[in-house]
Amino acid sequence: MLDYWTSLQPPTRLLFAIMLMIGLILYIATINLRYGEPDLTFMQLWQTLSVEVKEGEDDLAQFILFEVRFPRVLMSLLAGAALGLAGVMLQGSLRNPLADPSLLGIAQGASFVVAMSIIYPEWLPDWPLPILCLIAGIFTGAVVLITCGSIRSTIRIILAGAIISGFFATLSSALILLAPYDRISGAIGAYLRFTAGSFSSAYWDDIYTTLPWLAVGMPAAWFCARSLNLLQLGDEMATGAGLNPRKARFIMILVALVLISPVIATVGPVGFIALFSPHLSRAFIKTGNAFHLMLVSSLAGSLLIVSADVVGRLWLYPIEVPAGVWTIILIGPVAILLLSRKLKRV
Amino acid sequence: MKLLNKLTLASTILAASLSAHTAFAVDGFPVTVTDAAGIEHTFNQPPKIGCDWYGCIEIMADFDLQIQASEDSGAQNVFYTPAGLPKYIIEDYTNPEHWANAEVEVIMTRVPVSDEMQALTIAAPVFYLHHPSYGESDQSGFQAYIKNIELIGQLTGEVEKAAAAKARFNAVISNLKARATDETRNQKIAILFGRDDTFRGIGKGNPFCALIAEIGLGECVIEGSKNAEVNAEEFLKLDPDWIAYSGGEKSYKDRKDPVWGRLNAVKNNQVFDTAGNRYYCCSTRGLIHALQDFSHYTLDNDIRLPGKLEDFDPTKSPLVAVVK
Structure with a gap:
């Protein structure tokens, strides 16, 4: 089976991979749309989708489907696609297979801003949270790159990332620990839920907030694919091909931040998706071609998050378990294995 | 030198006898109280109480008693405390030295029993109150809080205030x-x-x-x-x-x-x-x-x-x- 798969031409593998992932995404998304309160049969789901509600009529099932389940599924798909894509951008531009928003401290920087917005909203300027997260992400990303000195050293970047993420994680803890009691009552639950990454309160408003960013970030990432391919050949060859590697890396990291920031601001830093999706895709389609990788990694990210969200929503129903908890439980051990293998090679 | 030794010994005995006299002078003491974790505590006189939990602070406020030490500055501001603010504020409640410096004779917290809290027994015995939302104890619902009033009433000797x-x-x-x-x-x-x-x-x-x-x-x-x-x-x-x-x-x-x-x-x-x-x-x-x-x-x-x-x-x- 594996031999047969490897023997296929790359475009055929890509096509199969895309079809398989879309099929799985549709299947799991349908589960997410069907089950809850109320459960819907396929027929009811179809009817609910197709029947137009007359003005003045109050259809609860339709409300739940359109206002609760649809935006949640859509948000999980968008977040997965954005993180999967950002993972390819970060790993490719830094030429570091372990690059990920959490390992680079970007997630913790943005989480610190969100912690502040929960506990001390008056300390922050009255700007949209994605912009504040973007600024925090750019700041932490810049600090990591400045402190590590060399963008090509895997170990240095990971160490600098670990230091910066530790720094911001501790700052967030200090913020909570030093807050007066009346400020933190109930806030700890909200903060922990956020840091895990949850879609339980993802509604259309969140999609409207996220979409403009992704509408810029996703095409921009696609335009970076050629440069990403050139960077894989090494800086000298990339320069020979007319690319300015430093400038290209800067733009790619910025694009990755544009993809990551709105996701973190709305649903939190869902763990391991940006790290794992590119690896899963590479293993699946057996190519490092950024054009292919971007497509499949986006779909893989969406598939992983929509699956985690279905488990988080339905496993202990009606209790909500953040999707990020499941991504860490399910993907975490694989990611740790991956990390140990990659570090041994360094 | 011998005279000095004799004087020291005499003053120690005098201090001990005075202390014993004070202890026995308090009605209802010595008292043995079993806390929510099933641990027995005996006191010869009302202990100086350190509160690690709001339940303790609130009951002490109910009894109009001043707390020897409480766990952070936030706690003292939240509650109406007619007897005055705690004498000491514990900046790091996990540090036994901080509790010892505050001269507390018992540290009150709530279930469940934890290693973190048990580590404080170096400074003073740790007394667990009931809290149904957090840990196992034989009390549930609001009755757990009534039981806490009784426990602190026994411990402080303020049985009447507890009854009130x-x-x-x-x-x-x-x-x-x-x-x-x-x-x-x-x-x-x-x-x-x-x-x-x-x-x-x-x-x-x-x-x-x-x-x-x-x-x-x-x-x-x-x-x-x-x-x-x-x-x-x-x-x-x-x-x-x-x-x-x-x-x-x-x-x-x-x-x-x-x-x-x-x-x-x-x-x-x-x-x-x-x-x-x-x-x-x-x-x-x-x-x-x-x-x-x-x-x-x-x-x-x-x-x-x-x-x-x-x-x-x-x-x-x-x-x-x-x-x-």
Whole structure:
């Protein structure tokens, strides 16, 4: 089976991979749309989708489907696609297979801003949270790159990332620990839920907030694919091909931040998706071609998050378990294995 | 030199005999009290109490006793403490040295027993109070808080003050029970933590929920005793009649999510921001504050709002005063 798969031409593998992932995404998304309160049969789901509600009529099932389940599924798909894509951008531009928003401290920087917005909203300027997260992400990303000195050293970047993420994680803890009691009552639950990454309160408003960013970030990432391919050949060859590697890396990291920031601001830093999706895709389609990788990694990210969200929503129903908890439980051990293998090679 | 030794020994014996004399001079001591974790504690005189938990601070305030030390500066500001602020503030409650420096003779916390707290026994014995939302003990619901009053009453020798605090709380219950109706008994209640647009709230097993059910002011709709997040669709089905919104700096008026606007409690304007945050924890004093707030909205607008926790004196609560 594996031999047969490897023997296929790359475009055929890509096509199969895309079809398989879309099929799985549709299947799991349908589960997410069907089950809850109320459960819907396929027929009811179809009817609910197709029947137009007359003005003045109050259809609860339709409300739940359109206002609760649809935006949640859509948000999980968008977040997965954005993180999967950002993972390819970060790993490719830094030429570091372990690059990920959490390992680079970007997630913790943005989480610190969100912690502040929960506990001390008056300390922050009255700007949209994605912009504040973007600024925090750019700041932490810049600090990591400045402190590590060399963008090509895997170990240095990971160490600098670990230091910066530790720094911001501790700052967030200090913020909570030093807050007066009346400020933190109930806030700890909200903060922990956020840091895990949850879609339980993802509604259309969140999609409207996220979409403009992704509408810029996703095409921009696609335009970076050629440069990403050139960077894989090494800086000298990339320069020979007319690319300015430093400038290209800067733009790619910025694009990755544009993809990551709105996701973190709305649903939190869902763990391991940006790290794992590119690896899963590479293993699946057996190519490092950024054009292919971007497509499949986006779909893989969406598939992983929509699956985690279905488990988080339905496993202990009606209790909500953040999707990020499941991504860490399910993907975490694989990611740790991956990390140990990659570090041994360094 | 010999004379000096004799003098030292004599003064030590004198000090010991004086100390023993003081210890035996206190009525009811020595006393042995078993805490919520089943650990026995014996004291020859009322110990200097260090509070690591709000339940302890509130009961001490109820008894009009000054606390020797409390765990952080936030605690002292939240509660009305007629006897004055704690003598010492413990900056790091996990550090036994801080407790020892504050000269506490017992550290009061709540179940469950933890290694972190047990490590403090180097400084002073750790006494566990009941808290049904956090750990296992033989007390559940608001009875756990009544039991805590009894425990601290025994420990401090303030049995009369304990009896007064219990009587005050029982008076509130009787008073409200007398005013409960079939309508209030059947009310469905949700108490939500509103820091984000989720439906995280306190469950039926929480002391406040157990208390309003006992009094006849309504039933909490969220199952369990933990503060879990309930799925939005399920919450819509639970459809509470009243929502008490404990959002800290955030008001329920800030909520914009579509499920929120669909709830009957919201449509019927039966939602209110709670005064303070004593709905979910930690003593009968806190519960009286929460009950006064709750009954103002759900029972009778003439019951005045309790105001800030730091100004709240339960002895002057209308819920107590009405009872003869």
